[in-house]
Amino acid sequence: MFIYAGKVAIRCYFYIRYNKKMLSPQQIESKLNRILLRVQKPGRYVGGELNSVVKNWDDVKTKVAFVFPDIYDIGVSNVGLKVLYDQINQREDALAERAYSPWFDMEALMRQHEIPLYALESKRPLACFDLIGFSLPYETLYTNTLNVLDLSGIPIHSADRDDSHPIIIAGGHAATNPEPMYKFIDAFVIGEGEEVIHEIVNVIQRVKGQRSKVNGDLRPETCDRNEILHELAKIDGVYVPKFYVTNYLEDGTVAYTEPTIPEARKLVNKRIVAKLPPPPTKFLVPNIDVVHNRVSVEIMRGCTRGCRFCQAGMITRPVRERSVEEVVEAADAAIRSSGFEELALLSLSSSDYTYVKDLVDAISKKFEGRKLTVSLPSLRIESVSIDLMEKLKQRRSGGFTLAPEAASEKMRRIINKYIPDEDIINTTREIYARGWTTVKLYFMIGHPSETLEDVQAIADLCKRVIAEGRKVAGWKVKLNAGVSTFVPKPQTPFQWVSSDTRESVLEKQALLKRELYKDRSIKLSLTEPEDAILEAWLSRGDRRMADVVYTAWKNGSRFDAWKEGRKYDTWMQAFAEHGLDHAFYTHRQRRTDEVFPWEHIGTALRKNFLFQDFRMSLEGQIRVDCRLNCFACGILPTFANLRRENPGKGWMCPDVKSPATKVKSETVNSNQLPVVGD
Numbered sequence: 001m002f003i004y005a006g007k008v009a010i011r012c013y014f015y016i017r018y019n020k021k022m023l024s025p026q027q028i029e030s031k032l033n034r035i036l037l038r039v040q041k042p043g044r045y046v047g048g049e050l051n052s053v054v055k056n057w058d059d060v061k062t063k064v065a066f067v068f069p070d071i072y073d074i075g076v077s078n079v080g081l082k083v084l085y086d087q088i089n090q091r092e093d094a095l096a097e098r099a100y101s102p103w104f105d106m107e108a109l110m111r112q113h114e115i116p117l118y119a120l121e122s123k124r125p126l127a128c129f130d131l132i133g134f135s136l137p138y139e140t141l142y143t144n145t146l147n148v149l150d151l152s153g154i155p156i157h158s159a160d161r162d163d164s165h166p167i168i169i170a171g172g173h174a175a176t177n178p179e180p181m182y183k184f185i186d187a188f189v190i191g192e193g194e195e196v197i198h199e200i201v202n203v204i205q206r207v208k209g210q211r212s213k214v215n216g217d218l219r220p221e222t223c224d225r226n227e228i229l230h231e232l233a234k235i236d237g238v239y240v241p242k243f244y245v246t247n248y249l250e251d252g253t254v255a256y257t258e259p260t261i262p263e264a265r266k267l268v269n270k271r272i273v274a275k276l277p278p279p280p281t282k283f284l285v286p287n288i289d290v291v292h293n294r295v296s297v298e299i300m301r302g303c304t305r306g307c308r309f310c311q312a313g314m315i316t317r318p319v320r321e322r323s324v325e326e327v328v329e330a331a332d333a334a335i336r337s338s339g340f341e342e343l344a345l346l347s348l349s350s351s352d353y354t355y356v357k358d359l360v361d362a363i364s365k366k367f368e369g370r371k372l373t374v375s376l377p378s379l380r381i382e383s384v385s386i387d388l389m390e391k392l393k394q395r396r397s398g399g400f401t402l403a404p405e406a407a408s409e410k411m412r413r414i415i416n417k418y419i420p421d422e423d424i425i426n427t428t429r430e431i432y433a434r435g436w437t438t439v440k441l442y443f444m445i446g447h448p449s450e451t452l453e454d455v456q457a458i459a460d461l462c463k464r465v466i467a468e469g470r471k472v473a474g475w476k477v478k479l480n481a482g483v484s485t486f487v488p489k490p491q492t493p494f495q496w497v498s499s500d501t502r503e504s505v506l507e508k509q510a511l512l513k514r515e516l517y518k519d520r521s522i523k524l525s526l527t528e529p530e531d532a533i534l535e536a537w538l539s540r541g542d543r544r545m546a547d548v549v550y551t552a553w554k555n556g557s558r559f560d561a562w563k564e565g566r567k568y569d570t571w572m573q574a575f576a577e578h579g580l581d582h583a584f585y586t587h588r589q590r591r592t593d594e595v596f597p598w599e600h601i602g603t604a605l606r607k608n609f610l611f612q613d614f615r616m617s618l619e620g621q622i623r624v625d626c627r628l629n630c631f632a633c634g635i636l637p638t639f640a641n642l643r644r645e646n647p648g649k650g651w652m653c654p655d656v657k658s659p660a661t662k663v664k665s666e667t668v669n670s671n672q673l674p675v676v677g678d
């Protein structure tokens with residue numbers, strides 16, 4: 001093991017010697033000392049947070065750097081990355097460190113002073129690590145990802161990397177369609193990472209270990225990239241794009257994507273964990289103010305509601321819950337170890353957590369008399385939610401957030417989020433009556449088939465909410481209406497629809513401004529139409545988009561989700577340079593028989609299930625919560641073995657019979673088999 005570690009150290013030495021950009025941790029620290037006082041928030045770049053893990057570099061075989069390619073203030077609170085950081089650092093033979101995207105001021109100084117991007121714990125350049133794992137929860141991080149590679153001195157294109165470079169992997173919701181990034185990422189993790197990250201580290205150790213034995217000398221440690229990638233392609237849930245080829249039809253749509261080696265699967269299905277592993281309890285405590293200074297405990301994963309616009313709800317199925325005891329214990333341990341005074345109980349739909357009332361009681365009892373703010377996001381619009389928030393003693397000045405998403409009967413049916421006006425009015429009236437002065441309502445415009453009347457309904461509902469609030473609580477009541485623009489996402493029932501055009505979105509936004517700016521008690525927040533359009537072409541792009549992403553980055557695009565970084569013209573030029581039309585990706589209704597660029601990536605949802613749901617939306621039909629009626633989305637056949645091994649209530653999907661029982665039943669009478677379907 002120590003010979004192995006020594007070789008890694010030698011590899012870094014060789015980098016330093018032959019690549020002038022590669023500096024030692026001491027050299028990096030000394031350069032940082034000279035520049036940090038010249039940037040906006042030096043605390044973003046120094047590490048040293050309480051609960052960060054600093055292991056002895058030479059004591060472990062495998063070094064992993066996890067990168068959240070957005071600014072530290074956002075990335076440090078990301079729960080997914082925390083989970084993986086925790087998983088790897090629990091191993092004795094590996095370490096995990098972190099890096100984030102430097103803000104513009106820091107990037108300029110790093111380039112000027114030739115400081116490579118480094119991990120916060122050891123201050124070692126990212127290029128010294130064996131594995132770099134990018135978290136890609138949203139597509140607007142793509143150009144930042146390229147920038148991180150460039151700042152690290154690692155070739156941006158996977159094909160240009162050699163055995164001396166780290167293996168670059170990426171995961172997160174954006175990996176649902178990895179194709180626009182296929183040229184830059186060596187391997188994508190599809191689905192949940194808790195188990196598969198260990199399998200990836202094991203492959204790297206095994207291949208490198210074999211190589212060390214064969215060579216038996218002290219040359220710099222290299223990774224035998226091709227062999228590692230072949231081995232990674234064999235792991236369930238790992239997609240190695242270089243082993244696939246895509247062919248196109250004359251109209252520019254995809255004909256098919258197929259593997260080029262036997263090890264690569266035709267369909268790379270997502271990974272899930274059968275049971276949620278214990279949540280992390282050592283939360284990093286940043287030394288500066290960040291977006292979420294809090295402990296977050298995931299109470300449940302997945303969602304059974306079936307909102308048709310919601311990619312997270314579709315791709316994180318099945319629903320798996322943690323027990324109340326586990327959540328309370330983890331929250332207590334995390335609060336003790338961090339000193340945070342805020343606790344977030346996370347899920348996509350908190351009201352649907354089976355034991356939500358018990359959990360709220362247990363949390364209230366456990367932390368009684370302690371200075372702690374508890375948030376329970378994504379609550380249903382009903383008075384029970386207010387009772388829950390009251391029990392948690394939510395600070396009323398913070399506002400009460402609800403997400404109706406649409407305001408007309410027609411749109412609620414189309415998006416499958418059916419909440420009658422009266423429920424919204426009654427609930428918000430009650431919220432005001434119980435002392436909250438601010439209600440936050442989230443809506444989306446740009447849904448399929450939406451007209452100006454549907455947008456007018458949003459304005460009318462907001463006015464009604466505030467008028468009813470005034471009746472019970474007077475003129476102090478306020479309403480914050482956040483209206484974002486819908487982006488059709490892969491692996492959802494709306495993957496076939498066109499995005500709303502910029503002109504149409506502007507017209508709808510103008511209507512809302514006209515209607516709502518008059519009332520000073522209503523604060524309207526809108527998103528830039530260009531942001532949604534950019535996200536739309538990145539979400540449903542094919543492999544040809546990779547050149548567009550590269551050119552846009554090369555010409556200055558980064559931090560695409562930030563107004564400081566937004567460069568729409570740069571993207572337009574990049575499309576033109578590569579002879580592509582952005583409207584092909586954004587404003588085009590997909591053919592019903594179209595092969596999607598992400599067709600070889602499986603989230604276990606049957607395409608037919610999604611298509612049927614899309615057809616139902618066109619007819620205004622809603623689907624009930626699938627806890628009440630399983631719609632055979634595809635989860636159970638894909639994960640039948642996992643479900644069988646975990647019977648009972650941990651999962652919200654129906655139990656599956658053991659193969660032996662099933663064969664017996666079929667022999668007797670196939671009509672008696674349990675029916676799962678519409």
Ligand code: SF4
Nearest residue numbers: 626630631632633653
């Ligand atoms: S298998 Fe049935 S219950 Fe499970 S997520 Fe799919 S539709 Fe819902």
